Amino acid sequence: MSITGKKWVRAAALCALVLSVGACGLPRSGPTKSELLADSNSPINDAIVVLVNDQVNRATAVTPSLGFSKAFSNAPLVGSDTIQPGxxxxxxxxxxxxxxxxxxxxxxxxxxxxxxxxxxxxxxxxxxxxxxxxxxxxxxxxxxxxxxxxxxxxxxxxxxxxxxDGSTVTITGAVSGQGVYPIERPTRTLNAMLARAGGIAISPEIAKIKVNRGSQTGEVWFQDLFDHPETNIALRGGDRILVEEDSRSYTAIGATGGQSRVRFETQNLSAMEALAQVGGLSGSSADPKGIFVLRDETADIANTVLGRSDLRGTQRMVYVLNLTEPNGMFKARDFTIRDGDTIYVTEAPYVQWTKLLSALTGSLATAGSISSLNQSLSGSGT
Missing domain, CATH: 3.30.1950.10 (wza like domain)
Known part of the structure; x- marks a missing residue:
């Protein structure tokens, strides 16, 4: 066979090897940005892809609304001189x-x-x-x-x-001293009673206070007791007070510093803060143009985001953040993460090429070793 013919054979073999390596399916953390966007245009896809902008940030900036009803807020202080059974x-x-x-x-x-x-x-x-x-x-x-x-x-x-003994409240949960406490002159309000129990035993930023009174329940953030004095309600005998940590969480996957289910560390959490909680973007593989937030959105918010009025029921929404845009990082800072969100960071396009070349180089080295071994065996047999 001529030298030219041999070159063509080698080139064909190389192409076949590249195709075979690609067909094997290289490992990766998930779909690429182009794949996600392509699937979103499929007629059978039920997810709506939205590029995040200031209008989207305003429409989706919904935070948990906590507070006490008027039945709690309007109740006067218990008279310290009024005698009750017990x-x-x-x-x-x-x-x-x-x-x-x-x-x-x-x-x-x-x-x-x-x-x-x-x-x-x-x-x-x-x-x-x-x-x-x-x-x-x-x-x-x-x-x-x-x-x-x-x-x-x-x-x-x-x-x-x-x-x-008849005018008591029960305090449980994340407090320094759980127990049953009498309502006395210094402890007739919620904040004073918590102080009587030794204060809360968790971070104030994620502490929630729940009060059960008969069939009624009210809940506030601990910090609201100071920021909004009207939430420091008067207590009643039989009140049950529970101090617990905020249970909201989100899931971070893909090309991030850490992939896990993450608890909220503050009352309000932005996309930028959520990424920081898991170590930020992976410097070696993340695509800053392809940050996706997957969420089940209510119809009201989805209609507002899309400028529509025909959507009904929960909508699967995919919000796309591009940190390389002029205001991309500001938009990520202003985008509110909510309970149950999934943040997926795609890999940069070159990562797959790097993996392909690495796999190809390894395959060629293996092929070369096999060829050398065959030549060695052939030489030994002659």
């Missing part, structure tokens, strides 16, 4: 005689712990059963005085409200 009272009685019905030699009769029963009553010797719930200590003092005055001259009565 409260404990301290009662002292003096009689204006040397030998009285309850006292002797001027010493007071001390009833240190008198608990209000479930029906709201207490029992005082010689005064009988007295309605305590709904009354203030002063009102109870007058009732006891009037009843004892019928049996002893000019009795002197002192009534004190001790820690109210």
């Amino acid at each position: 409260d404990t009272l301290g009662i002292s009685i003096w009689e204006n005689v040397d030998t009285g019905i309850l006292t002797t030699a001027g010493a007071p009769a001390a009833l240190e712990e008198v608990q209000v029963d479930g029906s709201g009553f207490i029992f005082i010797p010689y005064a009988g059963r007295i309605k305590a719930s709904g009354n203030s200590p002063e009102a109870i003092r007058r009732i006891i005085t009037a009843k004892l005055a019928e049996q002893t001259p000019d009795p002197q009565v002192l009534v004190r409200r001790l820690a109210g």
Whole structure:
């Protein structure tokens, strides 16, 4: 065979090798940008691809709306002097005689712990059963005085409200001291009660406070207690307070510094911050023109983004960020990531060529080794 013929044979063999390597399917982290955009134009595809701009950022900037209803916000502070079932009272009685019905030699009769029963009553010797719930200590003092005055001259009565077992709240979750706490004068509001429990035990930026009151539930960010004083509601007996960490998360895959499911670290998270949380873009493989955010969007937002009104139900949306545009990084900074989002960073086009060349070089080296081995074996056999 001539030299030219041999060259053509080698060229054909090389082409066949390239095609075979490409056909084998080189490993990669996912579809390329061109593949995703091509699939989005398919008539059978149900995802809508949108290039992110300022209008898209405004339409999609939806953050969780937390807060208390008017039933919570308008409730007044619990009166520190109002007695309720379960409260404990301290009662002292003096009689204006040397030998009285309850006292002797001027010493007071001390009833240190008198608990209000479930029906709201207490029992005082010689005064009988007295309605305590709904009354203030002063009102109870007058009732006891009037009843004892019928049996002893000019009795002197002192009534004190001790820690109210009936007016308590339960605090659980990420606090320093979980437990049941009485509502007292210094702890009649939500923030004060949390402080009484030792404060929260997680980062304030991602702490949520949930209050259950009967069949009603309200929830606020911990920081709202300071930024919005109206959220520092008055507590009621039986309130259940739960402090928990924000459970929102997103998934980062593709050519990023780390691929994982990631929890939110702040109340509001931008695409740029989300990428930073996973180590940013991979410097050796990421395509800054192909950053995709996959999301199930509500029909209202999807219609606003697309300038339509005919969409119904949840829509699969794919938002595309291009960091190489003049304002690309600003758009990524302003794009809000939401709970359940998937961020996919595509590989740069040259990465596949690099992998192909690497695989091809390895294949040629293997072929060369085999050829040398065959020649060696042939030489040995002659």
